[in-house]
Amino acid sequence: xxxxxESGPGLVKPSETLPLTCxxxxxxxxxxxxxxxxxxxxxxxxxxxxxxxYYSGSSAYNPSVxxxxxxxxxxxxxxFSLKLISVTAADTAVYYCAxxxxxxxxxxxxxxxxxxxxxxxxx
Amino acid sequence: xxxxxxxxSAYGSLGSSVKLTCSLTGGHTTYRIAWHQxxxxxxxxxxxxxxxxxxxxxxxxxxDRFSGSSSGADRYLTISNLQSEDEADYYCxxxxxxxxxxxxxxxxxxx
Numbered sequence: 001x002x003x004x005x006e007s008g009p010g011l012v013k014p015s016e017t018l019p020l021t022c023x024x025x026x027x028x029x030x031x032x033x034x035x036x037x038x039x040x041x042x043x044x045x046x047x048x049x050x051x052x053x054y055y056s057g058s059s060a061y062n063p064s065v066x067x068x069x070x071x072x073x074x075x076x077x078x079x080f081s082l083k084l085i086s087v088t089a090a091d092t093a094v095y096y097c098a099x100x101x102x103x104x105x106x107x108x109x110x111x112x113x114x115x116x117x118x119x120x121x122x123x
Numbered sequence: 124x125x126x127x128x129x130x131x132s133a134y135g136s137l138g139s140s141v142k143l144t145c146s147l148t149g150g151h152t153t154y155r156i157a158w159h160q161x162x163x164x165x166x167x168x169x170x171x172x173x174x175x176x177x178x179x180x181x182x183x184x185x186x187d188r189f190s191g192s193s194s195g196a197d198r199y200l201t202i203s204n205l206q207s208e209d210e211a212d213y214y215c216x217x218x219x220x221x222x223x224x225x226x227x228x229x230x231x232x233x234x
Contacts, residue, residue: 037223047159047167047214049223060221096166100223105180106172108218109157113166 002026004097004114012091012121018084022097022114029078030055035100036080037110038071040093048093052100053080087121094118125151127215127226135205136234143200143229145215152196154217158189161228162211170213173198205233 008020022036029036037052051061053071061069065084073080084091099112128146135141147154153175159167169182171191175198179191188203202209210233215226 039223039225046228047216047225049225052223062222100218106157106169106182108155109169109172110159110216110223111157111169111172111182113159113168116166 002099002112004099004112006095006097006114006117008095008117008119010118010120012087012119013123014088014121015086018082018087018091018119018121020082020095020097020117020119022080022082024078024080024099028075029073029080030075033101033103035102036073037098037100038082039096039098039110039113040091041096041116042090042093050082050084050095089121092119092121124222125149125154125217125219125224127156127217127224129213129215129226129229131227131230133229133231134234135202135209135231137205137207139205140201140203141205141231143202143213143231145198145200145226147196147198147217151217156198157216158191158198158200159214159216160209160211161214162208167214170200173200202231207233209233 003025035052038050053059070083094116096116097114101111126148155174158170161167171179171181173179173191177193192199212228214228
């Protein structure tokens with residue numbers, strides 16, 4: 001059974017950097033069968049895709065945060081990470097790591113979610 | 124870019140059926156989507172990938188009560204024999220080679 005687990009600080013100060021890590025268990029990030037993504041959800045609001053990464057390091061980002069975000073992968077630890085710089089209160093959200101299938105028949109769809117972690121930006 | 128439009132709320136009685144709609148605009152009316160369910164206080168759960176043709180593939184463990192269909196730019200999620208645990212937010216998602224987009228979500232209330 002594949003599981004995704006987010007970890008990182010629950011509180012970040014304004015203007016600082018938000019770092020999160022997702023640990024994948026039950027499957028190898030290096031299999032090449034999936035992309036690995038970050039999605040967030042502000043309290044009481046909808047879902048926003050942040051970006052994703054392939055095991056090779058190839059990544060894509062939402063234009064709305066592209067200038068502030070970096071997603072990286074560590075295949076030796078079976079983890080991928082998110083770094084969001086210069087955060088403001090608007091970045092307060094539940095952050096989910098997720099898996100995007102590269103396999104038929106659900107190729108392209110986000111087919112597995114982590115449990116999410118709430119990150120609050122406040123001084 | 125594609126825009127996904129969902130009604131903000133929907134209602135259905137216990138044991139009845141309900142059909143949720145996700146409408147594609149922005150010239151992307153043939154796009155496939157995915158449906159996700161988010162029960163209160165929980166992470167979203169993948170339900171199915173739905174093609175413009177109306178064919179769909181469900182995630183592991185998704186009950187038979189959940190089905191998908193398509194008509195033109197509209198993508199539907201039908202839930203039959205509504206149960207109390209179906210009360211949740213439902214989101215549609217689409218994507219291209221570089222980006223993913225989500226609809227605003229529909230809050231389903233089971234009466």
